[in-house]
Amino acid sequence: MAQKHTRSPLGRAIWLGSAKEGVEHWWRQRVMAVALVPLTLWFVASIITHRGSDYTVVIAWLKTPLATLMMVLLLIALFYHTALGLQVIIEDYVHSTIKIPTLVLMRLGCFALAAAGILAVLRIALGG
């Protein structure tokens, strides 16, 4: 019988291989990376344009629908990609008992920073 997969049927049935979710982690990191290409280029271009602008101009820019949307999407993709990347680095270099607490703190930190950033953008966008 032609084998389409490198894993055996039994191995697949009992969920063996790459810690069960390795491909998912790898795939999500790539999807977020591809999303970050236009999002970060837009951000760099916008910051260049607004260098030296005063407070009211920056706020007016963040209030435009496109800037609000792009900034929220940027924060989601950026901190998702960051959490996945830092996870691999921690798993590679931290082997003591602080490994799990470090991973949890990093994850919570990324979530909190993304939430803070998104709330700030929405506060600017929806505020008076």
Added chain:
Amino acid sequence: MSGSNIERSRPQSPNIQIYRPQLTSVLSIANRITGVVSSIAAIGLVAWLVAAATGPNAYAAVQSVLASTFGQIVLFGATFAFFLHFCGGIRHVAWDAGYGFELRAIYASGWAVVAVSVVLTVATWIVALFMAG
């Protein structure tokens, strides 16, 4: 503990103290380092957004830090780290798609990553400084 002593005396490979740095290995670790640097810069982005949402005084405080000589040097470094990670990431996605594994292609894409990130960093700052002036 006696177990840890045995572990410590084991030879390690590659032994990075005597291993000659190559473009491939240097860019590999550089991709990780610039990823970490970009993560720290992302904290700065959130601080900047929160300050903007808080009000003119908080925003002015963050802007004065960013506009200082120290702030500008850090921002320049962060720009280069971001572009190196950005270009290195595109190289990685190409590998993931199955392209560029020949030795010649690996060195060509490696030097392209270095050159393009330097050009993009310098170009970004030249345009930014011109528009502000």
